[in-house]
Amino acid sequence: MRLAILADIHGNVHALEAVLADLRPWQPDEIIVNGDMVNRAPYSVAVMERLAALAQEHSVTLVMGNHDDLMRKWVERAEDLPVDWFSDPFWDGTAWQAKQLAAAGWLDTLRTLPMSHRIAVPDAPNLLISHGSPRHYREGYTVRMEDETLSEILQMHPADVLIGSHTHVPMERRWGHHRVLNTGAVGAPFNRDTRAQYLRLTLVDQADNYVNTPRSWQVDFRAVNYDHAAAIQAYEDTGYAAEGGLSAHIFRQELRYARPHYASFWMWCETNQRIKDWQSWQDFVASFPERFQAPDVPNEQPISRLERD
Numbered sequence: 001m002r003l004a005i006l007a008d009i010h011g012n013v014h015a016l017e018a019v020l021a022d023l024r025p026w027q028p029d030e031i032i033v034n035g036d037m038v039n040r041a042p043y044s045v046a047v048m049e050r051l052a053a054l055a056q057e058h059s060v061t062l063v064m065g066n067h068d069d070l071m072r073k074w075v076e077r078a079e080d081l082p083v084d085w086f087s088d089p090f091w092d093g094t095a096w097q098a099k100q101l102a103a104a105g106w107l108d109t110l111r112t113l114p115m116s117h118r119i120a121v122p123d124a125p126n127l128l129i130s131h132g133s134p135r136h137y138r139e140g141y142t143v144r145m146e147d148e149t150l151s152e153i154l155q156m157h158p159a160d161v162l163i164g165s166h167t168h169v170p171m172e173r174r175w176g177h178h179r180v181l182n183t184g185a186v187g188a189p190f191n192r193d194t195r196a197q198y199l200r201l202t203l204v205d206q207a208d209n210y211v212n213t214p215r216s217w218q219v220d221f222r223a224v225n226y227d228h229a230a231a232i233q234a235y236e237d238t239g240y241a242a243e244g245g246l247s248a249h250i251f252r253q254e255l256r257y258a259r260p261h262y263a264s265f266w267m268w269c270e271t272n273q274r275i276k277d278w279q280s281w282q283d284f285v286a287s288f289p290e291r292f293q294a295p296d297v298p299n300e301q302p303i304s305r306l307e308r309d
Contacts, residue, residue, distance in 0.1 A: 012187030035065025
């Protein structure tokens with residue numbers, strides 16, 4: 001049995017197509033798209049259309065991510081979103097993306113996505129896949145997650161192998177007899193490696209000594225080169241850069257440098273009581289030049305900066 005787990009495509013159809021091409025000769029039995037299909041890069045509608053076409057040919061499971069849910073919440077003016085967001089120019093990028101997806105009729109699909117996906121195969125460790133953790137899609141797995149937190153998650157949602165995404169950084173960790181994996185990101189990696197990154201699992205007839213099962217899952221973290229320059233140019237070609245304002249610009253810089261800037265800038269503004277505008281962004285860039293160093297030069301496998309415990 002072969003499983004491909006993709007996540008955090010974030011509207012980057014160029015990266016998605018490269019991953020699907022990488023998967024084609026491998027022929028997975030199931031493709032799980034573990035949330036955040038949309039937002040950030042401009043081709044959110046194209047990504048959803050490509051995944052729908054893929055589902056006509058393969059077994060495909062989509063799981064909800066926080067950005068997928070945000071699109072629905074934005075259009076519905078959900079009560080748990082601060083009301084001032086809807087008039088703040090900083091959110092023009094979100095408004096542009098939500099409008100595109102609503103016009104193309106994808107909100108019902110995003111609204112009904114499951115929060116997690118279980119896979120149980122006889123004589124093998126069972127898998128629990130969720131965008132963040134199964135209790136919240138923003139609770140991403142990292143090597144720094146406290147043991148107590150992992151214990152709470154596993155008590156609430158028992159599994160031999162936990163698989164998440166959300167942080168955009170691939171990770172492998174052992175906790176007791178459990179295995180914790182992070183897929184990394186297809187469309188917006190945050191580990192200074194610009195390649196499209198995803199996870200393969202292969203069921204093999206080899207004992208898993210941690211879970212004490214006769215079969216085990218072989219883990220393969222993948223990184224695929226693609227036309228990164230075209231993905232960056234797409235912000236201009238689609239009009240997203242012009243209409244999405246500062247947030248679209250920041251998302252493009254995240255793609256360019258393969259590093260997180262959006263949340264860091266937001267926190268910096270909150271801490272320093274600054275408005276999230278272009279002047280604040282320029283001051284943020286000047287204050288943290290190390291965040292804007294050139295990304296790693298993509299090499300062949302393995303993934304650079306894979307987190308392990």
